[in-house]
Amino acid sequence: MANYSLTINNRRYDVANVEPDTPILWILRDTLGLVGTKYGCGIAECGACTIHLNDSPARACSLPISAVSGMRITTIEGLSDGDVLHPLQQSWIDNDVPQCGYCQAGQIMAAAALLNRNPTPTDEEIDTAMEGNLCRCGTYHRIRQSIRDVANANRKKGGKSWPDHLTPMED
Amino acid sequence: MARPPDTDGGLTAYLDALVGEITAGRQPPATSVAKLGRRDFIKLSGLAGGGLVLGFSLKTPTARATTGKNELVFNAYLQITPAGDIVIMAPNPEIGQGVKTALPMIVAEELDVRWNDVRVMQSPIDADAFGRQFAGGSRSIPDNWQILRRAGASARAMLVAAAAARWGKSAGELETMDSRVIHRTSGQSAGYGELAEAAARQSPPDNVRLKDRKDFRLLGRRIPGVDNRAIVTGQALFGIDQSPNNLSYAVYHKCPSVGGKVVSANLDHIKTLNGIQDAFILEGNGNPGELKPGIAIVADSTWAALKARDALQVQWDTSTAAADDWDALAARAAELSSKPPQQIVTERGDVAQAVRDPSNKARESYYTHHFVAHAPMEPQNAAAWHSDGRIEIWSGTQTPGRAISAVAALLGIDSKNVHLHQLRAGGGFGRRLINDPVCEAAAIAQRIGGSVKLQWTREDDMANDFFRVGGFHAMKGAVNSAGELVAFEDHLITFSENGTDPVSGGALRPAGYPENACANSRLAHSMLPLGIQCGPWRAPGSNTTAWAQQSFLGELAAAAGRDQLEFLIETLQSITSPVPGGVDKNRAIATVKLAASRAGWGRNEGKGRGMGVAFYYSHMGHVAQVADISVDASKRLTVHKVTVAADVGPIVNLSGAEAMIQGAVVDALSTMAGQAIGFKSGVISPLNFDQYPLLRIRHTPEVEVHFIESDNEPTGLGEPGLPPLAPAVGNAIFAASGIRPRTLPLSREGYVLA
Ligand code: FES
Ligand code: FES
Numbered sequence: 009m010a011n012y013s014l015t016i017n018n019r020r021y022d023v024a025n026v027e028p029d030t031p032i033l034w035i036l037r038d039t040l041g042l043v044g045t046k047y048g049c050g051i052a053e054c055g056a057c058t059i060h061l062n063d064s065p066a067r068a069c070s071l072p073i074s075a076v077s078g079m080r081i082t083t084i085e086g087l088s089d090g091d092v093l094h095p096l097q098q099s100w101i102d103n104d105v106p107q108c109g110y111c112q113a114g115q116i117m118a119a120a121a122l123l124n125r126n127p128t129p130t131d132e133e134i135d136t137a138m139e140g141n142l143c144r145c146g147t148y149h150r151i152r153q154s155i156r157d158v159a160n161a162n163r164k165k166g167g168k169s170w171p172d173h174l175t176p177m178e179d
Numbered sequence: 180m181a182r183p184p185d186t187d188g189g190l191t192a193y194l195d196a197l198v199g200e201i202t203a204g205r206q207p208p209a210t211s212v213a214k215l216g217r218r219d220f221i222k223l224s225g226l227a228g229g230g231l232v233l234g235f236s237l238k239t240p241t242a243r244a245t246t247g248k249n250e251l252v253f254n255a256y257l258q259i260t261p262a263g264d265i266v267i268m269a270p271n272p273e274i275g276q277g278v279k280t281a282l283p284m285i286v287a288e289e290l291d292v293r294w295n296d297v298r299v300m301q302s303p304i305d306a307d308a309f310g311r312q313f314a315g316g317s318r319s320i321p322d323n324w325q326i327l328r329r330a331g332a333s334a335r336a337m338l339v340a341a342a343a344a345r346w347g348k349s350a351g352e353l354e355t356m357d358s359r360v361i362h363r364t365s366g367q368s369a370g371y372g373e374l375a376e377a378a379a380r381q382s383p384p385d386n387v388r389l390k391d392r393k394d395f396r397l398l399g400r401r402i403p404g405v406d407n408r409a410i411v412t413g414q415a416l417f418g419i420d421q422s423p424n425n426l427s428y429a430v431y432h433k434c435p436s437v438g439g440k441v442v443s444a445n446l447d448h449i450k451t452l453n454g455i456q457d458a459f460i461l462e463g464n465g466n467p468g469e470l471k472p473g474i475a476i477v478a479d480s481t482w483a484a485l486k487a488r489d490a491l492q493v494q495w496d497t498s499t500a501a502a503d504d505w506d507a508l509a510a511r512a513a514e515l516s517s518k519p520p521q522q523i524v525t526e527r528g529d530v531a532q533a534v535r536d537p538s539n540k541a542r543e544s545y546y547t548h549h550f551v552a553h554a555p556m557e558p559q560n561a562a563a564w565h566s567d568g569r570i571e572i573w574s575g576t577q578t579p580g581r582a583i584s585a586v587a588a589l590l591g592i593d594s595k596n597v598h599l600h601q602l603r604a605g606g607g608f609g610r611r612l613i614n615d616p617v618c619e620a621a622a623i624a625q626r627i628g629g630s631v632k633l634q635w636t637r638e639d640d641m642a643n644d645f646f647r648v649g650g651f652h653a654m655k656g657a658v659n660s661a662g663e664l665v666a667f668e669d670h671l672i673t674f675s676e677n678g679t680d681p682v683s684g685g686a687l688r689p690a691g692y693p694e695n696a697c698a699n700s701r702l703a704h705s706m707l708p709l710g711i712q713c714g715p716w717r718a719p720g721s722n723t724t725a726w727a728q729q730s731f732l733g734e735l736a737a738a739a740g741r742d743q744l745e746f747l748i749e750t751l752q753s754i755t756s757p758v759p760g761g762v763d764k765n766r767a768i769a770t771v772k773l774a775a776s777r778a779g780w781g782r783n784e785g786k787g788r789g790m791g792v793a794f795y796y797s798h799m800g801h802v803a804q805v806a807d808i809s810v811d812a813s814k815r816l817t818v819h820k821v822t823v824a825a826d827v828g829p830i831v832n833l834s835g836a837e838a839m840i841q842g843a844v845v846d847a848l849s850t851m852a853g854q855a856i857g858f859k860s861g862v863i864s865p866l867n868f869d870q871y872p873l874l875r876i877r878h879t880p881e882v883e884v885h886f887i888e889s890d891n892e893p894t895g896l897g898e899p900g901l902p903p904l905a906p907a908v909g910n911a912i913f914a915a916s917g918i919r920p921r922t923l924p925l926s927r928e929g930y931v932l933a
Contacts, residue, residue: 009453026480030480037481039480043415043419044414048557048558048637049867050636050637051868053867056556097411104835105407105411107838108556108605109417109605110556111605134876136877138875139875142868143845143873144554144846144873145556145606146844146849147842148874151876
């Protein structure tokens with residue numbers, strides 16, 4: 009058993025008395041009540057548990073807490089800025105993407121990580137970045153369209169553009 | 180625990196009864212002037228906000244008469260507060276099929292409210308007060324269509340009557356629009372909120388006139404899902420997200436081969452592990468659809484429970500467990516296919532004679548489809564809190580009423596002491612019609628006398644699925660010298676758990692086509708014994724029958740040297756003696772023609788590229804699809820585009836309806852491309868997505884959707900969009916390459932998605 013201090017969604021959390029091999033997924037869900045990150049497969053195959061570790065996409069089901077200590081974690085709950093949605097979240101609503109909705113937090117987190125490093129991806133780049141996120145309901149058409157819409161808006165704004173709250177924090 | 184009485188016929192009877200409840204659709208009145216009994220509408224009082232509160236019955240008059248509970252039988256309500264908020268209850272479980280948005284839209288249309296004024300709430304689950312609530316069989320829309328329209332129209336009439344009284348006008352002079360009553364000539368108008376109190380004092384009308392389809396303002400438009408914002412911000416919407424107070428976490432370990440019992444386990448050791456509160460054996464109640472024997476591990480966290488499970492050592496008694504072996508069964512099926520069938524489902528003329536007739540061209544083919552799993556994205560789970568002889572359940576079940584009665588019987592308590600919170604489900608596809616996770620959670624909660632969240636792993640979910648049954652279609656058919664279909668036979672080698680009936684989803688269910696499209700036809704079964712559990716999977720039966728039969732018709736078209744589209748339309752045109760509730764040939768032909776023309780049928784697309792068409796009728800929906808594909812010599816397959824034409828009556832929510840079709844195409848392609856559940860000595864594999872591939876975004880074809888809207892009663896769209904895809908793709912592969920795939924998944928014949 010060990011204690012950890014985590015930075016999640018720009019907030020500090022102290023987690024006491026957990027096994028070092030506990031996947032961060034279960035810390036988020038069971039210990040901290042951040043249930044937006046979903047369990048789908050437990051073996052890094054479906055993407056339902058996608059979070060950001062220092063702005064890069066990661067599979068929370070396969071990352072022990074001991075490995076993420078000290079890193080900056082963003083979950084779906086931290087993607088919007090209060091009531092102001094991330095452009096992808098708004099685009100997801102505008103395109104009416106969710107069917108059951110279960111995979112969508114992971115999809116949005118994967119897409120947001122893509123736009124962090126490439127605000128104007130091509131369709132091919134979208135397909136590559138989203139390859140690891142499964143949707144059992146088959147919402148891929150609308151996922152692709154939602155990312156395209158934000159990428160096109162970014163193109164009009166002249167390339168790099170992401171919401172301020174996603175700008176990497178100073179250490 | 181004793182075997183419950185309704186499982187006397189085994190799992191098959193249990194599931195047939197369950198599916199029977201769902202498919203026993205009610206026939207709504209044909210007239211648009213709906214007659215209302217005074218008791219269909221019940222004004223409720225004492226609800227927060229005051230104003231007009233209207234309960235409305237979702238039961239048919241016959242159902243009400245037989246229940247004898249006239250006073251309290253209503254299933255949903257709408258509430259209009261003086262502040263102008265309009266709350267509409269969504270009565271059925273939301274599993275991704277969009278009913279939480281679509282059902283309230285139907286009320287809102289007739290009520291003439293602005294959609295932005297509407298707040299949707301999931302209604303409570305309460306059989307006495309609300310009647311039956313379930314998600315299955317694409318029944319949510321057709322079952323509720325007329326009743327919800329009447330509910331909206333009646334409330335509208337009461338609001339109009341209140342305004343008429345206030346202004347001294349006759350109701351006939353007044354109009355409604357955007358949540359307001361308007362008197363055009365005087366320019367007077369009032370919002371529904373202002374009129375709510377007075378409207379609540381009006382009597383519900385005896386008759387209401389429903390709108391003509393051409394006057395719909397909301398229905399047929401694209402309305403985003405009401406939970407979208409909560410979904411994209413990660414709110415706790417799903418069963419898996421619920422955390423009752425003082426929660427413990429549990430896993431439940433069952434025998435790898437279904438039906439095995441626990442002899443002993445190292446429970447004493449397990450109880451010493453970190454974070455473990457308790458570990459115990461449950462014997463099961465004899466019904467694999469409710470509680471199988473197993474070992475519960477109750478822990479401080481999900482992770483502690485999962486780790487302890489790795490240390491479990493169990494001695495199983497597998498003497499009564501399933502011992503099936505796919506390879507052995509497949510070999511026996513091949514033998515049965517050349518013998519006379521055991522059961523004739525329907526027969527006309529003489530197929531054998533037509534096939535022997537030297538003036539006809541005959542074909543025989545053998546189609547094999549493997550078992551597949553539901554694999555909903557949210558693995559099975561349930562939370563339960565037991566205290567003082569009462570239990571609360573949190574679940575995304577498709578059959579909440581069944582869950583309540585099953586838990587009551589299992590725990591030996593009255594069903595009024597079972598309270599179920601209906602949550603959104605992370606996909607259903609038929610899996611959550613069966614409430615085994617709910618029963619397990621309830622039994623564990625009762626045993627520990629507290630609250631518990633039961634989590635299945637993905638591996639549990641796959642191993643303990645109720646699979647879509649596999650099968651083998653031995654097809655025979657013939658065309659005459661004019662190239663017309665003269666004989667068609669489908670001898671399905673299927674499976675039986677009880678020796679007399681095919682397992683759930685394993686029977687041919689004739690709907691008039693193609694068996695009534697030629698002079699000689701026969702649909703028949705032979706059965707192999709099976710211990711593996713099977714259940715309803717999105718468009719049960721149809722999802723594989725469509726593939727085998729529509730593919731074989733493609734073979735017969737080729738045998739006749741005819742264009743597949745022309746042959747398909749001709750066979751539909753030839754339907755005689757249609758089956759009541761079955762295929763309507765004019766609606767069918769219209770969908771086929773529309774899909775073909777929009778797809779550009781007949782275009783010469785060059786080598787290695789081709790189109791295939793298929794039609795299927797399922798769950799009251801007529802759907803045709805054209806697939807445009809490329810395939811190369813090493814069987815690398817690309818599905819470029821699928822064009823869909825569907826006639827499911829009027830469209831409620833265009834966005835939701837298109838989503839159902841797009842999703843069904845993806846699901847069908849996903850399943851046909853690479854999914855297969857195998858079993859050896861009753862043990863299932865694979866158990867996770869690394870070897871059970873779901874379609875990925877890269878392989879998603881363009882999907883173009885066209886609806887033929889009509890005044891026919893609407894049907895739901897969860898299911899009918901799926902069956903035609905596989906044969907359309909199969910027919911396209913043949914058109915492109917001259918090779919006819921006869922195995923699902925295609926990967927078993929060496930195809931890969933490029
Ligand atoms: S749950 Fe982590 S990738 Fe599936
Ligand atoms: S929306 Fe259901 S799994 Fe993606």
